[in-house]
Amino acid sequence: MPSPRQVAPPLIALQDVRKRYGGQAQGDGQQPEVEVLHGIDLRIDAGEFVAIVGASGSGKSTLMHILGGLDTASEGSYHFDGHDVAAFSADQLAWLRREAFGFVFQGYHLIPTESARENVEVPAVYAGAPQGERASRATALLERLGLEGKIDLRPNQLSGGQQQRVSIARALMNGGRIILADEPTGALDSQSGAEVMALLHELADAGHTVILITHDREVAAQAHRLIELRDGRIVHDSGARNALAAARALPALDVAEAGRDRGASFGGNLREALRTALRGMRLNRSRTGLTLLGIVIGVASVIVMLAIGEGTKQRVVAQMGTLGTTIMYLGARGPASGGPPGPITPEDLAAIAELPAIGHVMPVIGDPITVRYGRADREVYVFAASQDMPAVHHWKLALGRYYSDAEDRDLAPLVVLGHNARAHFFPGRINPLGRQLLIGNSPFEVIGVMAERGSDSGAESYDDMVFIPYRAGRARVYQAQTQPDYTVVTAASVAQVRSAEAAMRTLLLARHGREDFAISNPAAKLQAEAETRSAMTMMLGLVAAVSLLVGGIGVMNVMLMTVRERTREIGIRMATGARHRDILRQFLTEAMLVTWVGGTLGVLAGLLVGAALIAWGVPVIFSVSAMAGAFMCAVATGLIFGYMPARTAARLDPVVALAGQ
Structure with missing residues (x-):
């Protein structure tokens, strides 16, 4: 009957394992192939204390890397507890390193920016242990190894022996069923060793x-079993197995968990990455500051440039809006073929008012006429139009009211003064409402005063005018006028300006049979002006976005430099169980954190600069969408430009990374 030892598979079984390096094309020639391990056959049972001894270059470190899942064999088989390691995926190998092995290196391989406790916690981070639980276990391990009072010190504050104890504590963090100790006493004095x-x-x-x-x-010689390695071959194996040690070996792992284990959760890994990133930013303040500066300038530039462009555009549109961003002018003219101008009749205007794209139709008669009040008289432009005038010209009243359509139909002798006209006829604090002006030979009662409008291009200033109802003007002032001097027509909306003009032209051609009228469309010119300014705003935004792009390139360069500087740290994390995606997530998080901080500071800087410009009278209108867009672009920049360095870090070979500087 077979004994249990014959039935149970060994913990580690290597058969004809070979490891070669080189043999690949390099430059103009072929890199020579070097075989480091030559057909290694080895069996190690659970609970054994085995020493693999050999001179430098004998292949013992290579063998350790294969045993620990840091490297793979070129040929042969490696079975762990009966499972073929060659069939393991990268995540399964990470699980094996994390759950089965604890590494103790000659050079300690501690992360220099982490405290002793944080170094010990690393394997538990990638195992998904809660923060409180892993901190408690790390502290207990360090105290058990005689490092009370040293828990929060960094590696450079510890002696070599203390650093090696931290390394041993880290190896035990997840259980450390198999301790792989590579020259653990090589860098220590005799007592520490x-x-x-x-x-x-x-x-x-x-x-x-x-x-x-x-x-x-x-x-x-202190081990229970001695294996001697020379030139990549086992030349001696004492074969002395300790049955008692095997009997009290730690419980075996369920290797099937390697395919199901999820490792560190997204949230836990993200918190660890953020903590590491923040510490790195603090420790490299100058470099971080310069990187952030590029992002801050980019984001702030986008926000400020778009705000200035939008503010300038809105100011121009507001100023021109008093002229009417939907206004067109209709008048009579002689046809191109010759002949008298066609009259614009009230019936024509009524038909135009029925068009769906038309908002207002306002006939206007106006001429300079002598206006008197008391001893003051002045030649004033008397503007006769309908009650739609304030709405058409987006003009508010400063005092009193405007006349109504009913009053216009009743030929009511009412007048509304422009700002300057009021100042001329009623200086000081005299209330003009209810007083009588003599316009030509007809008295008109003052019922309102328009707000100050400012000067417009043209011969007349609206502030100097007085405004009377259209029908009353024709009956009392302009008796000889048979038709309006011109008609102001507005489109129903800014978007309908051109379609309104086309509909009006088609209607009048059908009614008159010839083009004996003229339509002037300044609203279309205003739209073109606004579109031009929108294009200029967009161009300013694109120019500013270039600086954001430059900031993103700076992030990529810094992250590439960071990966190079932290190559050994990456190797340490991989040796302690980090998966490729854990490393990718960590460095991608660091890149995005830089751009997130830079984006936030950039938004604040943009607001401060914009506030200063507003104080200096520069037209600035902030856009929440522009700020959100600039911020999201900054974060996206970190994601895009940080991905390549993060992927480079994740794809590093663990053995090569551990040997890095």
């Missing part, structure tokens, strides 16, 4: 499988 070896003995006695890689035969 003895203390580390004593710790490894304690771990072996507690049931951990300890694999010690060393060139020191005295250190190797």
Whole structure:
């Protein structure tokens, strides 16, 4: 009957494992192939304390990397607890490193920016352990290894022996069933080395499988089993297995979990990435500040440029809006073929008013006429039009009221004064309402005063005029006038200006049979002006966006530099169980954090600059959509330009990364 030892598969089984480097095209020639391991056959059972000894270049470190899932064999098979490791995916290998192995390196391989406790926590971060739980376990491990009072110190504040103890604590964080110790005493003095070896003995006695890689035969002799490696071959294996150690070995892992384990959650990994990124930003203030400056300038430029462009456009539109952004002028003229101008009849105007695209139809008669009040008299332009005049010209009253359509039909002798006309006839604080002006030979009662409009281009200033009802004007002032001097027609909306003009032209051609009229469309010119300014605003925004693009390129350069500087840290994280996507997420989060902070500061800077410009009288109108767009573009810039460095980091080979500077 077979014994249990014969039935149970070994914890680690290597058969004819070979490892080659090179043999690839490089430049104009072929890189020579070098075989480091030559057909390694090895079996290690759970609970063993094994020393693999060999001189420098014997292949022992390469063998350790293969055993720990940091590297793969070129040929041969590696079975872990009966499972073929060659069939493992990258995530499954990360699980194996995280759950089964604990690495103790000669160079300690601690993350320099992290405290002792944070270094120990790293494997638990990628295992998805809650923050409180992993902090408590890390603290307990460090205290157990005699590092009370050193928990919050960084590696450069610890001695070599203390750093190695931190490394051992990290190896035990997730259980550390298999301790892979690569020259753990090589960089230590004799006393520290003895203390580390004593710790490894304690771990072996507690049931951990300890694999010690060393060139020191005295250190190797302390193991229960000695394997000698020379020129990539096993030349000696003491084969002495400790049955008692095997009996008290730690419980085996369920390797099937490697395919189901999700590792660190998105939220947990994101919090860790944010914490690491914020610390990196603090430690590299100058570089971070310069990177942020590019993003801040870009975002602020976009916001300010668009705000100035929109403010200028709105001011121009508002100023021109008093002339009417939907206004057209209709008048009589002689046809091109010759002959008298065609009259614009009331019936024509009534028909035009019925068109769907038309808003107002306002006939106008106006001429300079002598206006008197008391001893004051003046030649004033008397503007006779319907009650629609304030609406057509977007003009408000400063005092009193405007006449109504009913009063116009009743030929009521009413007058509304322009701002300057009031100042001339009623200086000081005299209330003009209810007083009588003599326009020509007819008295008119003052019922209102228009707000100050300002000067418009043209011969007459609206502020100097007085305004009377159209019908009363024809009956009392302009008796000889048979038709309006011109007619103001407005489109129903800005978008309908051109269609309104076309409909009006078609209607009058049908009614007159010939083009004996003229339509002037300044509203179309105003629209073209507004469209031109919109295009200018867009151009300003695009110019400003270039600076945002430059800031994004700066982020990419900084992240590439960061990846290069932190290559060893990436290797450490991979050795402790980080998956490719964990590394990708971490560096992508760091890039986006930089642009998020830069975008936020850029929005604030844009608002401050805009406020200063407003104080100086520059027309500025902030757009929430522009601010949100600039901010989102900054974040997208971080995502786009940070992806390539993050992907570069995620694709690093763990062994190459660990050897990096």
